[in-house]
Amino acid sequence: DSGVTQTPKHLITATGQRVTLRCSPRSGDLSVYWYQQSLDQGLQFLIQYYNGEERAKGNILERFSAQQFPDLHSELNLSSLELGDSALYFCASSDRGGGYTGELFFGEGSRLTVL
Amino acid sequence: GENVEQHPSTLSVQEGDSAVIKCTYSDSASNYFPWYKQELGKRPQLIIDIRSNVGEKKDQRIAVTLNKTAKHFSLHITETQPEDSAVYFCASSREGSGGSYIPTFGRGTSLIVHP
Numbered sequence: 001d002s003g004v005t006q007t008p009k010h011l012i013t014a015t016g017q018r019v020t021l022r023c024s025p026r027s028g029d030l031s032v033y034w035y036q037q038s039l040d041q042g043l044q045f046l047i048q049y050y051n052g053e054e055r056a057k058g059n060i061l062e063r064f065s066a067q068q069f070p071d072l073h074s075e076l077n078l079s080s081l082e083l084g085d086s087a088l089y090f091c092a093s094s095d096r097g098g099g100y101t102g103e104l105f106f107g108e109g110s111r112l113t114v115l
Numbered sequence: 116g117e118n119v120e121q122h123p124s125t126l127s128v129q130e131g132d133s134a135v136i137k138c139t140y141s142d143s144a145s146n147y148f149p150w151y152k153q154e155l156g157k158r159p160q161l162i163i164d165i166r167s168n169v170g171e172k173k174d175q176r177i178a179v180t181l182n183k184t185a186k187h188f189s190l191h192i193t194e195t196q197p198e199d200s201a202v203y204f205c206a207s208s209r210e211g212s213g214g215s216y217i218p219t220f221g222r223g224t225s226l227i228v229h230p
Contacts, residue, residue, distance in 0.1 A: 041222070043159070045217070055217075102147045102210045103149065103161050103164065104159075106159050
């Protein structure tokens with residue numbers, strides 16, 4: 001168990017809809033990262049938050065947005081969904097501020113299927 | 116930005132053989148190189164990492180080597196077992212504080228160990 005919790009585990013929705021994926025980081029971790037993993041694809045970095053602030057953006061579509069709340073949990077919002085958005089979305093956390101190792105701790109992922 | 120190339124994309128070996136996966140990176144300032152193992156349907160998990168101040172690190176049957184001059188690093192698995200079958204991802208990043216750690220992942224290598 002990595003200590004990172006993601007909900008929901010599975011989600012099936014239709015094109016054009018909007019969904020929200022939730023992540024609770026490992027206790028004490030300040031950084032939250034979102035990754036997208038499509039079939040036979042690697043881990044595509046979407047966005048990173050650190051202590052409530054956006055720190056870095058990767059290949060995140062304009063239809064997608066995220067935020068990190070004061071309690072450090074994060075949400076990834078995906079709107080106007082398309083078939084190609086079907087993927088496994090991972091949240092990862094790291095960085096307790098002081099004892100920082102660089103290791104990412106991944107959640108179990110949220111599998112999104114767009115029909 | 117950083118670019119990480121990983122080869123091969125698929126590697127098939129017989130149980131007991133050795134397996135080698137290679138990665139190259141582009142950012143000479145990168146100083147932290149983790150390897151993650153992702154079993155089918157599971158989350159990626161760190162199996163070994165190396166920092167730029169050492170050239171090799173071992174942990175039982177797995178080892179990682181780093182050549183900073185050539186900007187490449189490799190994962191070596193000896194005496195492979197069926198449970199080693201998984202997708203392996205290399206990554207590269209600069210360690211830092213304040214949420215400045217953004218790992219770039221390779222596209223992954225699917226290792227298949229035949230009994």
